[in-house]
Amino acid sequence: MFLINGMEQDSLAANDRSIQFGDGCFTTARLCNGNLPFFEQHLRRLQETCRALMIPFVDTEMLAQEMQSLAQAHRDGVLKVIITRGSGGRGYSPSTCQTPVRILSVSPVPAHYPHWQQQGITLALSPVHLGRNPALAGLKHLNRLEQVLIRAHLEQTDADEALVLDSEGWVTECCAANLFWRAGDTVFTPRLDHAGVRGIMRQHIMALLAQSRYRVVEINAREDAVRQADEVLICNTLMPVVPVNQFADARYLSRELFEFLAPLCEQSIKS
Known part of the structure; x- marks a missing residue:
C-alpha cells in the first residue's frame, strides 16, 4: 500500500520533481512486532537530508505519526518513506516548489x-x-x-x-x-x-x-x-x-x- 500526503493512493503528479529529476530523499526501516526500531534515527536522516538538499520539509510531526501508525497496523515488514520536493515547473530551479510530498509504503521483509x-x-x-x-x-x-x-x-x-x-x-x-x-x-x-x-x-x-x-x-x-x-x-x-x-x-x-x-x-x- 502507498500513503501519499496522508491519503491511500498510488498516483503521483507527472510533474513531481522526484519523477523529473530524482529530487528527494528516502529511508527504509524495519517494522518488528508493531515497533519501528531506530525510529529517531530514520526521522533525523530524513530531516538532515532535506536540509542538505534544501527541501523545505516542515511536516515532521505528521510524518512521525504516519510512520508510527503504519508500524502498529502492519506489525512486521519494511517501511519505506520518501520525501520529494513536490511539483514544479519544467526547469531545474526549485524556487516554485514549497510543498514537499510524503510517500510511505509497506512491503514484506526480504525472505532471503x-x-x-x-x-x-x-x-x-x-x-x-x-x-x-x-x-x-x-x-x-x-x-x-x-x-x-x-x-x-x-x-x-x-x-x-x-x-x-x-x-x-x-x-x-x-x-x-x-x-x-x-x-x-x-x-x-x-x-x-x-x-x-x-x-x-x-x-x-x-x-x-x-x-x-x-x-x-x-x-x-x-x-x-x-x-x-x-x-x-x-x-x-x-x-x-x-x-x-x-x-x-x-x-x-x-x-x-x-x-x-x-x-x-x-x-x-x-x-
Whole structure:
C-alpha cells in the first residue's frame, strides 16, 4: 500500500520533481512486532537530508505519526518513506516548489536475509563505480541509477552482493549495504566523504564496536585490503548483519566478528 500526503493512493503528479529529476530523499526501516526500531534515527536522516538538499520539509510531526501508525497496523515488514520536493515547473530551479510530498509504503521483509545470515554470501566486484561528490556523499537521495546499474550487472553473476568502488578506485560499499572487514582486533569500514550512503545500521555497529575490545577505523582502502582480511561482513537495517564467505579468490572462514555483532544487532531490532 502507498500513503501519499496522508491519503491511500498510488498516483503521483507527472510533474513531481522526484519523477523529473530524482529530487528527494528516502529511508527504509524495519517494522518488528508493531515497533519501528531506530525510529529517531530514520526521522533525523530524513530531516538532515532535506536540509542538505534544501527541501523545505516542515511536516515532521505528521510524518512521525504516519510512520508510527503504519508500524502498529502492519506489525512486521519494511517501511519505506520518501520525501520529494513536490511539483514544479519544467526547469531545474526549485524556487516554485514549497510543498514537499510524503510517500510511505509497506512491503514484506526480504525472505532471503535469514538464509544469508545462516549460510553467508559471496561478493563480486562491480564494474560500475560510484561518482565522487562531497555535497551528496552519505545521503540517501533519490538518484539511484548507479545502484540500478550495479544490481543489473550483479544479476549477471552468481554472487549475492556487489563490492562497489568509487571512481578513484576506493572501496565504498555494496549495492544495498554497508561494508566492514576485520584484520585481527581492528575493524575497518570505508570512509564516505565522497560517495556512498551513511547507513543507520553502519552507525549503530560503529557505536557497538567503540564499546568493545575491537578498534574501528574509517579508511580509504583498495580492494586488496578486503581480499586480505580475516573476516568480512555487510549490514543494513533490514538484514541487519550478514557474513561474507568469499570475495573473488579470497575465502573467509572466521565468523568471530559476526558472532559478536549478530545477537546485538538482532536485539536492537526486536527490543
